[in-house]
Structures are given as C-alpha cells and as structure tokens.
Amino acid sequence: MSEIVFEQVTHRYDGEVVLSDVSLRLAERRIGVIGANGSGKSTLARLVNGLVAPTAGRVLVDGLDVARHGREVRRRVGFVFTNPDNQIVMPTVREDVAFSLRRLRLDAADAAARVDRALDRFGLAELADRPAHRLSGGQKQLLALAAVLVAEPAIVVADEPTTLLDARNAQLVERHFAELDQQLVLVTHRLESVESFDRVLVVEGGRIVADGSPAEAVGAYRNLIR
Ligand SMILES: Nc1ncnc2c1ncn2[C@@H]1O[C@H](COP(=O)(O)OP(=O)(O)OP(=O)(O)O)[C@@H](O)[C@H]1O
Numbered sequence: 001m002s003e004i005v006f007e008q009v010t011h012r013y014d015g016e017v018v019l020s021d022v023s024l025r026l027a028e029r030r031i032g033v034i035g036a037n038g039s040g041k042s043t044l045a046r047l048v049n050g051l052v053a054p055t056a057g058r059v060l061v062d063g064l065d066v067a068r069h070g071r072e073v074r075r076r077v078g079f080v081f082t083n084p085d086n087q088i089v090m091p092t093v094r095e096d097v098a099f100s101l102r103r104l105r106l107d108a109a110d111a112a113a114r115v116d117r118a119l120d121r122f123g124l125a126e127l128a129d130r131p132a133h134r135l136s137g138g139q140k141q142l143l144a145l146a147a148v149l150v151a152e153p154a155i156v157v158a159d160e161p162t163t164l165l166d167a168r169n170a171q172l173v174e175r176h177f178a179e180l181d182q183q184l185v186l187v188t189h190r191l192e193s194v195e196s197f198d199r200v201l202v203v204e205g206g207r208i209v210a211d212g213s214p215a216e217a218v219g220a221y222r223n224l225i226r
Pocket residue numbers: 013014018035036037038039040041042043044
C-alpha cells in the first residue's frame with residue numbers, strides 16, 4: 001500500500017484559512033473523507049496530487065514531496081473529479097482512454113491492449129468509438145475512471161465522483177470504486193458509500209475533527225450536523 005503523509009499542512013485561499021495544521025498518515029486501502037460543504041474536503045484531496053500546493057507544511061506521497069516532485073507524484077496518484085466533463089479531453093471514448101497512456105511511451109500493441117482491457121472492465125467496450133460527450137453522466141464518470149486507471153496509478157483520489165449522478169448510476173460507479181485494488185481516497189456526501197471503508201476522516205472548518213472506523217466517524221459527523 002502507498003503512504004500519504006500530511007505534515008502540519010495549512011492552506012489559505014486569498015488569506016482565508018481553509019485547512020489548518022493538518023497532520024495525517026494515510027496507509028489504509030480505502031479512506032473516506034466526509035464533512036459539510038466548504039469544510040475543506042476538496043482542498044485536502046487536491047493537495048494529494050499537487051492540484052493545490054500547501055501554504056505551509058508538506059504533503060508526501062511514498063516519501064516524495066508533492067511540491068517538489070509533482071510529475072512523479074501525479075504518475076502515482078490518479079484524480080477523478082466531480083464533473084467528468086472536466087477530464088474528458090478527446091473526441092471518442094477509446095481515444096480518451098488512450099490519451100492517458102501517451103506519456104508512458106508504450107509500444108502500440110501494448111497500449112491498445114491496455115485500452116481494450118480498461119474499456120472492457122467498465123462496460124465501455126461497445127461504446128469505444130462513440131463521441132465521448134454523448135455518453136450518459138454515469139458512462140462519462142466510468143470513462144473518467146477508465147482513463148485514470150489505464151495508467152495504473154498506485155492511488156486513486158476521487159472528489160465527489162457520484163454527486164452529479166442519479167441514484168442508479170451513483171451506485172454503479174461506487175461499486176467500481178469499491179472494487180479497486182488501488183489505495184482509494186474518496187470524498188463524498190453519501191455516508192453509506194464509506195460504510196465498509198478502512199478509515200473515515202471528518203473535516204470541519206479546515207480541521208480533521210474525527211478520524212476512525214466508519215461507524216465512529218459517521219456517528220461523529222451526525223452529532224456535528226444535528
Ligand atoms: N480556488 C479557490 N479560491 C478561493 N477560495 C476557495 C477556492 N476553492 C475553495 N475555496 C474556499 O475554501 C473553502 C473550502 O473549500 P473546499 O472546496 O475544500 O470544501 P469542500 O469541503 O470540498 O466543500 P463541498 O462539499 O462544497 O465541495 C470554502 O470556503 C471555499 O469557498
């Protein structure tokens with residue numbers, strides 16, 4: 001398992017503190033992050049792959065300082081956004097998944113085989129030559145996940161990947177997340193989706209106010225919002 005370390009991390013946007021002195025060592029396989037709107041969850045997630053740089057403190061992924069080794073860290077950390085339209089970059093489904101492999105310089109047959117496996121795994125094989133923008137919301141989120149996983153990251157960070165989906169698609173997408181072999185950091189408002197996770201963090205006002213088993217953390221969060 002990989003290891004994500006936050007060392008006294010503070011983050012400010014325009015002088016406003018949104019994460020305050022967070023220290024964490026995350027080495028569990030499935031880690032949930034829950035909390036109210038604006039509590040700092042997305043910022044926490046974005047710090048892991050350098051989309052956001054800490055104002056103070058350090059974030060390390062497998063010992064690599066994210067601020068100094070961004071490229072290498074992003075090779076290890078795949079990021080899934082709330083809105084898949086933000087990460088689908090190529091015209092067709094197959095091209096979009098293949099695009100993730102461009103940096104790895106694989107030979108063409110190897111790359112094509114990896115793309116086929118990724119499409120197959122997420123039920124996208126029959127849609128491979130479709131325009132990506134014409135997929136349903138659920139299919140788009142599965143495409144985003146396929147495009148992340150085809151590059152075989154060690155860690156997947158997902159920021160509310162089911163928020164824009166209807167209940168059925170949210171469940172389908174979540175099932176795929178739950179089956180990942182990778183270490184997973186999942187930010188979500190759906191408390192039931194972290195029920196079987198190894199560890200759950202509750203973020204409130206830029207601090208980690210609870211950190212433990214799903215039952216402990218969800219209980220603490222329910223008390224907080226009551
Ligand atoms: N790019 C930015 N510039 C300025 N302020 C920002 C920026 N991104 C987030 N913030 C502010 O930082 C705080 C924390 O935001 P963050 O997105 O991390 O919260 P969150 O817990 O993920 O919220 P939500 O559940 O609504 O997605 C909020 O007050 C937000 O308005």
